[in-house]
Amino acid sequence: MVDKPVKVEVRNGKGIAKGDDIGGYDRWEIEVQRTAQGSLPSLGKVTAVLFYCSPQPSNFFEQELRVYRTDDGSEIGSTPTFDTTPELPPQYQQKSLVVKDGRVAADVKFYGPEDSHADGPSILRHVTWTWRDGHFITHVVDTGSEDRGAVDLSHQPITVTGMGPLKMGMSRGDAAKAIGSPIPGKEGRRVCTDFSVEGGPKGLLLRFASDRLVAIYVIPPATTISTRSGIHIGSTRDDVLDTYAGKVTATTPDYGGEELVFAPAAPEFAGKVIMFSMSNDVVEAFIAGERDWARFAPSCGAPE
Structure with missing residues (x-):
């Protein structure tokens, strides 16, 4: 100063x-x-x-x-x-x-x-x-689980870079260590796999591709998990547009409906997005992470 x-x-x-x-x-x-x-x-x-x-x-x-x-x-x-x-x-x-x-x-x-x-x-x-x-x-x-116990993910907001101690690019082993909870199962035969956290919130899915965390996917019944700005399943279209004013693009996917895509302008967050799936002008699901993987379709497989 x-x-x-x-x-x-x-x-x-x-x-x-x-x-x-x-x-x-x-x-x-x-x-x-x-x-x-x-x-x-x-x-x-x-x-x-x-x-x-x-x-x-x-x-x-x-x-x-x-x-x-x-x-x-x-x-x-x-x-x-x-x-x-x-x-x-x-x-x-x-x-x-x-x-x-x-x-x-x-x-x-x-x-x-x-x-x-x-x-x-x-x-x-x-x-x-x-x-x-x-x-x-x-x-x-x-931050990880050492001397901290398991992380309650139901109270961790989601951003384009991760969720609490979960960061994009982590291996599944490092992610499990960071949250203090197992992420069970084997990667499926598709190019990406959506894993649940043992004991974690239902409807919270961690998407891995080649043992890298590439996106975090939220579906019902995980209605209380939100983005850092407070958008969650059940938020309205106007809520999303007002919250991310000027940084949202609306698209119409081949399967119908509408998707709203938030892409931060800062260079350090380039290539990362939060995508909201809309139904009757209400958020029905959202996914955050690397743009190539933060998509609703084609879907990734469940773990084997």
Whole structure:
């Protein structure tokens, strides 16, 4: 926000910065959100500190994760920033910060293609940092079942890139590990297979092709599963058009009816869509994922 560092006195984890050095704001509200202690290879005992800064008046905030030597308080370094748009930076989940097993680790939520600044980010990932050659190296992995138990998919919104810890391109084994539940059966003889999750919501199908998750398919009775923007089976045609204003194309398939296709404009989501099958101007099913596979016809086979 400014070119030169600003000194802030922090007491009981909070502080206020004022003056001409903080840019066009009345004040910065500073907070130490969490500290975590442990040991890192070649560094010894360290303390990781998650800082929070909210310039006022504004509707945004910044977070920064820095690591210090526990014995003398000297700063070792900060973790690298994430390669995301500056307007929608990811958010650290402060209670998850730990120093464990030779790593600094935290859960971080990233913005997906349907997320807005008002609603906040929806994609939860587990991030770790290791110290190497004088700086921290970032390792980002999808959230999985380790130490978390099975994921309740009935409460996970669907985007073009996946559903909760499920990400397009995952193998079936990695997907099962990520959600903490088996995905039983063998791939059928067709080019793609729609699998159900053991113990998962009825009507939720994971489409795999050559052992890659390529789409997520929702059919009745899964009427409560929705997209990140809240569209679900039973939503009206106007709901879809209003929600994805200007980004929906209507098509008429050979078998009749109507399909509404949402295709995000951002380059990083190119080639991925959410397709809604309509009946009497109401969503009767929808499928999200890679454009070549997120289709209702020809259908994929059931597992053997």
